Amino acid sequence: xxxxxxxxxxxxxxxxxxxxxxxxxxxxxxxxxxxxxxxxxxxxxxxxxxxxxxxxxxxxxxxxxxxxxxxxxxxxxxxxxxxxxxxxxxxxxxxxxxxxxxxxxxxxxxxxxxxxxxxxxxxxxxxxxxxxxxxxxxxxxxxxxxxxxxxxxxxxxxxxxxxxxxxxxxxxxxxxxxxxxxxxxxxxxxxxxxxxxxxxxxxxxxxxxxxxxxxxxxxxxxxxxxxxxxxxxxxxxxxxxxxxxxxxxxxxxxxxxxxxxxxxxxxxxxxxxxxxxxxxxxxxxxxxxxxxxxxxxxxxxxxxxxxxxxxx
Amino acid sequence: xxxxxxxxxxxxxxxxxxxxxxxxxxxxxxxxxxxxxxxxxxxxxxxxxxxxxxxxxxxxxxxxxxxxxxxxxxxxxxxxxxxxxxxxxxxxxxxxxxxxxxxxxxxxxxxxxxxxxxxxxxxxxxxxxxxxxxxxxxxxxxxxxxxxxxxxxxxxxxxxxxxxxxxxxxxxxxxxxxxxxxxxxxxxxxxxxxxxxxxxxxxxxxxxxxxxxxxxxxxxxxxxxxxxxxxxxxxxxxxxxxxxxxxxxxxxxxxxxxxxxxxxxxxxxxxxxxxxxx
Numbered sequence: 001x002x003x004x005x006x007x008x009x010x011x012x013x014x015x016x017x018x019x020x021x022x023x024x025x026x027x028x029x030x031x032x033x034x035x036x037x038x039x040x041x042x043x044x045x046x047x048x049x050x051x052x053x054x055x056x057x058x059x060x061x062x063x064x065x066x067x068x069x070x071x072x073x074x075x076x077x078x079x080x081x082x083x084x085x086x087x088x089x090x091x092x093x094x095x096x097x098x099x100x101x102x103x104x105x106x107x108x109x110x111x112x113x114x115x116x117x118x119x120x121x122x123x124x125x126x127x128x129x130x131x132x133x134x135x136x137x138x139x140x141x142x143x144x145x146x147x148x149x150x151x152x153x154x155x156x157x158x159x160x161x162x163x164x165x166x167x168x169x170x171x172x173x174x175x176x177x178x179x180x181x182x183x184x185x186x187x188x189x190x191x192x193x194x195x196x197x198x199x200x201x202x203x204x205x206x207x208x209x210x211x212x213x214x215x216x217x218x219x220x221x222x223x224x225x226x227x228x229x230x231x232x233x234x235x236x237x238x239x240x241x242x243x244x245x246x247x248x249x250x251x252x253x254x255x256x257x258x259x260x261x262x263x264x265x266x267x268x269x270x271x272x273x274x275x276x277x278x279x280x281x282x283x284x285x286x287x288x289x290x291x292x293x294x295x296x297x298x299x300x301x302x303x304x305x306x307x308x309x310x311x312x
Numbered sequence: 313x314x315x316x317x318x319x320x321x322x323x324x325x326x327x328x329x330x331x332x333x334x335x336x337x338x339x340x341x342x343x344x345x346x347x348x349x350x351x352x353x354x355x356x357x358x359x360x361x362x363x364x365x366x367x368x369x370x371x372x373x374x375x376x377x378x379x380x381x382x383x384x385x386x387x388x389x390x391x392x393x394x395x396x397x398x399x400x401x402x403x404x405x406x407x408x409x410x411x412x413x414x415x416x417x418x419x420x421x422x423x424x425x426x427x428x429x430x431x432x433x434x435x436x437x438x439x440x441x442x443x444x445x446x447x448x449x450x451x452x453x454x455x456x457x458x459x460x461x462x463x464x465x466x467x468x469x470x471x472x473x474x475x476x477x478x479x480x481x482x483x484x485x486x487x488x489x490x491x492x493x494x495x496x497x498x499x500x501x502x503x504x505x506x507x508x509x510x511x512x513x514x515x516x517x518x519x520x521x522x523x524x525x526x527x528x529x530x531x532x533x534x535x536x537x538x539x540x541x542x543x544x545x546x547x548x549x550x551x552x553x554x555x556x557x558x559x560x561x562x563x564x565x566x567x568x569x570x571x572x573x574x575x576x577x578x579x580x581x582x583x584x585x586x587x588x589x590x
Binding site: 250251253254255257258259261263264 | 370373375376379380383384386387396397400473
C-alpha cells in the first residue's frame with residue numbers, strides 16, 4: 001500500500017536568508033508582473049485577481065449569513081446610511097459596482113419607491129378638486145411607473161455572486177428597474193457619461209488596481225454625477241482599535257469555519273481590511289481620479305467610512 | 313520583545329503605525345520593496361500565531377481553539393450531518409487524548425510501524441477490485457461491502473487542520489480513516505443508531521472528548537424503541553468490547569485484508585455483536 005502520509009515535520013514558510021529571498025523575489029517579479037498583496041501575502045497582480053475570484057466563488061452562498069454574523073447585523077445600518085446619503089430621486093440611474101448579492105440595489109429601489117409614493121400623494125393632496133378621471137389617471141401612473149424611471153445596474157466580476165443576487169431578487173420580489181451585468185470594475189462595460197450615481201460598497205478593497213477603478217468610475221458618470229464608496233477603514237481610537245483587531249483576527253475566521261466551512265477566505269477578509277488605505281489616503285486617490293468636493297464620513301468610529309465625490 | 317510576548321500569549325499584535333497597513337504603493341500596484349517583504353512575513357507570523365507545520369495546517373491561538381471547540385460543538389448538535397464540524401471539534405479538544413494515543417502506538421510494534429510508514433486509506437491507494445474478489449467474511453470483502461451498502465467513501469474524511477503537531481495530525485487522520493473499518497468490525501451500519509454505538513466504542517478506546525460528546529449527545533435524536541435497544545444491549549456491549557480490546561490504532565489493517573473478520577475480532581478483543589437489528 002502506498003505510504004503517502006504527511007511529510008516530515010518541516011515548516012512550509014521558513015524564513016529564507018535575505019539574499020536568496022531577494023533573488024527569488026526578483027525572479028518572481030520578472031515572471032509574473034508587478035507585485036501586490038493578497039491579505040498579508042505577496043502575490044502578482046494576476047494571481048491576486050484569481051485568488052479573490054475564488055474567495056468570492058466560495059463564499060457566495062453564505063455571503064449574507066456571514067455578513068450578519070460578523071457585523072452582528074450592523075452592516076444593514078451602514079448600507080441604509082449610504083442610500084440615505086445618496087438620497088436618490090425618481091429617475092436616477094445608478095450603477096452599483098461589485099454589487100454582488102444586491103444589498104445596495106434593493107435598498108435603492110425601496111427608497112426610490114417610497115419617494116415616488118410620497119410624490120404622488122403630495123400631488124393628490126395639492127389638487128383637492130380633482131375629477132374622478134384625473135384621480136384614476138394618477139393611480140394608473142403610480143402602477144405603471146412605481147419607480148419613476150429610476151434604474152439600477154448591478155455590476156460584479158463574479159458569476160457566483162451575481163447568481164446569488166438574482167436568486168435573492170426573485171425571492172424578495174424585485175424585478176423592475178433592476179439589471180445584472182458581469183463586469184470588471186477596472187474596465188467597466190459601459191459607455192462614458194452614463195450614470196447619475198456610482199456606488200461601490202465593500203468592493204473596492206478587493207479591486208487590484210484601485211486607481212483604474214476610480215478612473216472608470218469617473219468615466220461612466222455623467223457630469224454632475226456622484227461617486228459613493230462604502231468601505232472598511234482605519235479606526236483612530238486606540239482602545240477600540242485593539243478590541244477590533246482582537247475580534248477580527250480571533251473571532252471572524254472562526255465564524256467563517258463554523259458557518260461557511262471556510263477559514264481561509266475570512267482570514268483573507270480581515271487581512272485585506274488591514275491592507276486597505278486609510279481615509280485620507282483614499283480621499284487623495286479619489287481626487288487624483290478627477291473628482292471634486294471629495295469628502296468622507298466615518299461610521300462606527302472609523303470601522304467603516306463613506307467617501308463621496310462629484311464629477312463636475 | 314512585545315512581539316515575543318504576544319506570540320507566546322497567542323494573541324495577534326498588529327502594529328498601529330500609519331505607514332503600516334494600506335500603503336498607497338500596494339493599492340496602485342507598484343513593485344514591492346525588499347523591506348516590505350520582511351515586514352510582511354513578520355506580520356503574518358504574528359497574526360497567525362505560528363507557521364503551518366503540514367499541508368492544510370492552520371495555526372490557531374488558544375482563544376481561537378476555544379471558540380472553534382464551542383462553535384463546532386453547537387454546529388454539530390444542530391446539524392449532525394456536518395462532518396466537518398465534528399472533525400473540528402475532535403481536533404480542537406484532542407490535546408490530551410491524542411498524545412496518549414500516539415504513545416500507545418509508539419509502544420506497540422505494529423503501531424510503531426504505522427507511525428513510521430504513515431499509510432493512508434484512500435480510494436486511490438485501495439485496490440477495490442482485488443478486495444471485492446476476496447472470499448466473503450474476510451476483512452477486505454466485508455469492508456468493501458460496507459462501503460457499497462452504505463454508499464460511503466473513504467475519501468470524504470476531512471484532513472486535519474487545527475492540530476499543532478504534525479505527528480498528532482497523522483494520528484487523528486488515521487483515527488478518521490479507520491472509523492469505517494470500525495463499522496465493519498462492529499457490524500454497525502451508518503444510520504444514527506449505528507454511529508452512536510461506534511462512538512461509544514471509540515470513546516472507551518481513544519478517550520477523545522469528541523467521541524465522548526458524540527456518544528453522550530448522539531442518542532437525543534433517537535426514538536424510544538431505539539434508545540431501549542441502545543441502552544440495554546448495544547452500549548453495554550460496546551463498552552465491554554472497548555475495554556477488552558487492544559488499541560484499534562495499533563492494527564495495520566492494510567496488511568490484513570485477507571484475514572477473516574471473526575479472527576480479527578478475536579485478535580483485537582472485540583466481543584461478538586448482539587443479535588439485534590440496527
